[in-house]
Amino acid sequence: MSTYDEADLRRAAEAGVRAPSIGNSQPWLFRLDDGAIEVRSDPSRRLYHLDRDGWAVRLACGAATFNARLALAVAGRPAEVSLRPDPHDAGLIARLTPGPARPPTYAEEELHAAVPRRYSNRGPFWPDPVPPDVRARLIAAARDESGWLDLLVGMTALTAFAEIARSADRVLRRDAAYQAEQATWTHVASAPDGIPVTAGAPLAEPQDLLPQRFFNDRRRGAGRDYEPEPLVGILGVAGDRPADQVLAGQALQRVLLTATAAGLDTSMISQPIEVPAAREQLRRSLGRYGWPQIVIRFGYGTPGHPTPRRDIAEVI
Missing domain, CATH: 3.40.109.10 (NADH Oxidase)
Known part of the structure; x- marks a missing residue:
């Protein structure tokens, strides 16, 4: 059975950390467990007054999971994703296991290329309409x-x-x-x-x-x-x-x-x-x-x- 390795983990984490998070708090962790990649929340980086029930942490970790999926897909190692797979482990956000190998799609390559270029622009935008x-x-x-x-x-x-x-x-x-x-x-x-x-x-x-x-x-x-x-x-x-x-x-x-x-x-x-x-x-x-x-x-x-x-x- 196919499994992920340390190189896959690093590839997924390098993309995952480029996700957005409230206050750029980066509340995520990545772990290799029995050949699968886990995306986990980091409670030490949660903003407890802003995020009283953990919504913002879960949103950020979901975004990190998507980036990790892209990184694995463009490497020809696409993932099958289970969200919140263990009801007794609140910190486990997603578990990525290897799916059938295949070449990346054009859409996956385009979105993956955008990962390091995405950022929040809080300044005023020009009046040009979005087509x-x-x-x-x-x-x-x-x-x-x-x-x-x-x-x-x-x-x-x-x-x-x-x-x-x-x-x-x-x-x-x-x-x-x-x-x-x-x-x-x-x-x-x-x-x-x-x-x-x-x-x-x-x-x-x-x-x-x-x-x-x-x-x-x-x-x-x-x-x-x-x-x-x-x-x-x-x-x-x-x-x-x-x-x-x-x-x-x-x-x-x-x-x-x-x-x-x-x-x-x-x-x-x-x-x-x-x-x-x-x-x-x-x-x-x-x-x-x-x-x-x-x-x-x-x-x-x-x-x-x-x-x-x-x-x-x-x-x-």
Whole structure:
């Protein structure tokens, strides 16, 4: 029977660590166990005030699992994936076992090439619209991973979402412990984790449609308002159990890499997911079956750089 080895583990981990995580906390571990690769959560890197039930950790580890799948696939060693395979082991996020060997598909190669280029761009995007065919690819990417992506069209939908997001942001700003925890994950540019202060957006202005997290005290230049009509997508899945949240992480990463491959920039908005009342309001406003898991902003922005990652030896 085919098994994975140490080279496969390292290959999977090197791609896995490039996944996004709240605060760039990187809450994942990778292990080789009886010829299978395990993706595990690292409870020491969970933001307990922000992520009270572990949703953000599971979302991040799901995204890391998708990256690991891609790395193994392009090496001709595709994986069969079991999510949350052991109900008695909450830290075990996914177990990857070797599937039948085959050459990688063009789509797998394209998405894998986007892994090191993907990053969150929190600055304002240009007014250029995202073409309809690219929008369709983003929606299909979520669907391919058993998720859904609702792109908000028109100012009525955007304004309604923005009010929910700003309301959630106001709730979180009043939570001193939450703000202190977020501050501990804002670092200098050379740190191997956390959000570099240089990666944060300029200070929010009263006229901004969407909320921004506070990372620095930099003000934007005159006339540099955030886009008046951003492309916002709400990503969700049918359920809201821990395994569903891991599934959502995989869908999130496929969408983000699809956007990167198409030349788009992205950033995530999590405030309306973090506040239960806002999340319920958002779910009802969509009028669809399932649970929103994250909000994504798409557009064309000034080029930036991926945030740092810890050494592979720390996560294996």
